[in-house]
Amino acid sequence: MKKIVFLTLSLLLAVSFWNCEKDDICAEGTPVTPRLIIEFYDAANPTVLKNVTNLGIIEPTFTEGIPFNGVSKIEVPLRTNSTTTTLNFIENGGDTTDTSDDNPDAITFNYATSNVYISRACGYKTIFQLDPTNPIVLSPDAANWIQNIVVSQPNIENENEVHVKIYF
Amino acid sequence: MKYMLRFIFSIALLCFSIIGNAQKKDTTKVVYPDRYGLRVGVDLHRLTKSFYDDNYKGLEVVADYRLTRRYYIAGEIGNEEKTVDDDRLNFTTKGTYFKVGFDYNSFENWLDMENMIYVGMRYGVSSFSQTRNSYKIYDPTNYYGETIITSGEKFSGLNASWIEVIGGVKAELFNNLYLGFSLRLNYLVSNKRPENFDNLYIPGFNRTYDGKFGAGLNYTISYFIPIYKKNKEVKK
Numbered sequence: 001m002k003k004i005v006f007l008t009l010s011l012l013l014a015v016s017f018w019n020c021e022k023d024d025i026c027a028e029g030t031p032v033t034p035r036l037i038i039e040f041y042d043a044a045n046p047t048v049l050k051n052v053t054n055l056g057i058i059e060p061t062f063t064e065g066i067p068f069n070g071v072s073k074i075e076v077p078l079r080t081n082s083t084t085t086t087l088n089f090i091e092n093g094g095d096t097t098d099t100s101d102d103n104p105d106a107i108t109f110n111y112a113t114s115n116v117y118i119s120r121a122c123g124y125k126t127i128f129q130l131d132p133t134n135p136i137v138l139s140p141d142a143a144n145w146i147q148n149i150v151v152s153q154p155n156i157e158n159e160n161e162v163h164v165k166i167y168f
Numbered sequence: 169m170k171y172m173l174r175f176i177f178s179i180a181l182l183c184f185s186i187i188g189n190a191q192k193k194d195t196t197k198v199v200y201p202d203r204y205g206l207r208v209g210v211d212l213h214r215l216t217k218s219f220y221d222d223n224y225k226g227l228e229v230v231a232d233y234r235l236t237r238r239y240y241i242a243g244e245i246g247n248e249e250k251t252v253d254d255d256r257l258n259f260t261t262k263g264t265y266f267k268v269g270f271d272y273n274s275f276e277n278w279l280d281m282e283n284m285i286y287v288g289m290r291y292g293v294s295s296f297s298q299t300r301n302s303y304k305i306y307d308p309t310n311y312y313g314e315t316i317i318t319s320g321e322k323f324s325g326l327n328a329s330w331i332e333v334i335g336g337v338k339a340e341l342f343n344n345l346y347l348g349f350s351l352r353l354n355y356l357v358s359n360k361r362p363e364n365f366d367n368l369y370i371p372g373f374n375r376t377y378d379g380k381f382g383a384g385l386n387y388t389i390s391y392f393i394p395i396y397k398k399n400k401e402v403k404k
Contacts, residue, residue: 024255026306033307059312066311077309115305115317117364119378123256123304126315 026122033125034159035075036109043147043167049073050168056093060086060106067094075159078109080126085109089166091145105146106139111156130154136164200280201397204234207346209390214246223251226371230348230388232271237398242288243268244386248371256304257368263296265372267332282392284338284348291331292354294372297324298362323362328370330356330382344392354382 026032042050049072057076058065065088068074079085091103110131115124130136135151138144148167156163211228218225228246235241244267251260269290275283299322305315336350354373361367369375374384 026256033305035309077307077311079312080305080307081312081315115303115364117366118306120254120257120366120368122306124306124317126305126307 024121026119030118030122031125031158032118032122033080034127034156035077036128036156036164037159037162038074038076038164038166039162040072040074041165041167046167054092054094056088056090056095056102058088058090058093060088065090065093069094073162078111078128078156080113083111083113085111089146103143103145105141105144107146107149108137108139110134110137128156130156130163199399201399202237203282203392203394203397205393205395207232207234207390207392209346209348209388211244211246211386211388213385213387214248223253225249228386230386230390235270238273240271240273240286240288241268242271242290244290244372246372250369250371251301252369254368256306258301258303259365259368260299260301261296261367261369261371262299263294263326263371265292265294265296265370267292267372269332269334271334271336282340284336286334286336286338288334288336288350289332290334290352291329292372293327293329294370295327296367296371297322297326298365298367299323300365323365326360326362326367328356328359328367328373330354330370330373332384338388338390340392344394346388346390346392348386348388348390350386350388352384352386354384356380356382 040050040052042048051070051072052068052074053070055068055074056065057068057074066076076087086106086108088104088106091105092098092101093104111128112131113126113128115126118125130151132154135154136149138146138149146166146168150165150167151163152165153161153163209230211230214226214228218227226246226248228244230242230244232240232242245265247264249260249262252258267290269288271284271286271288273284273286275285277283300319302316302318305317307315332352332354334350334352336348338346338348341347356373356376359367359370359376367376370382372384373382376382
């Protein structure tokens with residue numbers, strides 16, 4: 001019986017140290033708030049992916065944008081505290097130096113949000129459901145470089161699938 | 169030096185005479201009866217924490233009843249209210265818990281001493297509510313800044329149960345007044361979680377981790393109410 005007592009006490013001590021292990025850091029690779037995945041296709045040949053060159057994406061009131069170059073698939077963050085996000089997709093706007101050839105197309109995304117619990121360390125994530133009637137609005141201007149926008153997955157729950165296809 | 173030697177010698181002599189005395193006592197077979205009764209106390213750790221920690225209010229009453237020479241029926245009843253302010257979440261847990269089980273005293277007491285070095289087990293149940301005060305949305309891009317949602321949503325009617333393995337000591341300070349300390353390893357048996365949230369703290373169980381294990385402690389002061397006496401069994 002004495003041995004059992006000793007064993008229990010040492011086990012308790014060991015576990016008390018082992019329990020100090022940190023679980024307060026949100027582990028890399030945890031599915032958190034997804035970004036909108038957009039794939040670009042050739043408007044002339046709609047089944048063929050087309051790379052963007054020097055595409056700049058910026059919230060119209062912000063000073064800093066997100067540049068993309070030489071890719072056909074991009075990831076775009078949506079507002080988690082609102083149900084609409086407007087972004088300028090600027091052709092040749094990936095560079096901040098030369099603004100003379102910039103051609104911005106404003107796109108508005110309409111969606112519903114829901115906040116889903118992840119864990120103590122990560123908190124919550126927001127998932128989005130694109131509005132069924134009016135999901136994406138391309139503001140018409142004198143020279144739209146974007147020809148067409150198609151929603152392929154209205155439920156934005158992870159970054160594994162393409163949500164929106166843009167033809168240009 | 170001479171005095172020192174004399175001093176050491178006399179101390180040694182004194183020691184021997186005491187040992188001799190003790191042996192003499194043994195042969196006269198003085199019997200110290202074991203006292204049986206109810207011991208009631210309070211957890212000082214939870215009590216003091218209520219004063220110095222603004223985010224915590226709690227009280228635990230402990231009791232044990234001596235059943236046989238070594239076994240005690242033991243239990244705790246308590247109430248806790250704790251607000252946890254984590255990096256990404258802020259919530260308040262409020263509830264009551266009850267634990268029942270046994271303690272086994274492994275300590276061989278001398279003479280009429282009644283101390284304990286014990287191991288024990290408990291089954292604990294807790295009924296509580298969680299109030300989610302605020303939370304943050306984890307968006308790694310952080311392009312639009314951080315979204316903090318202050319919801320204040322309350323999840324009631326939650327419960328959990330668990331098993332505890334205990335190791336601890338109890339020592340008699342004065343007549344019938346005991347000071348005790350115990351460490352507890354907890355293992356969750358059942359856990360009714362709130363919808364779209366989690367029980368990150370359970371009254372009585374304490375903080376929960378990714379797995380089912382948890383840990384706790386208490387630091388008790390208790391008073392022993394003697395009910396009857398029984399002579400120690402004589403080993404032959």
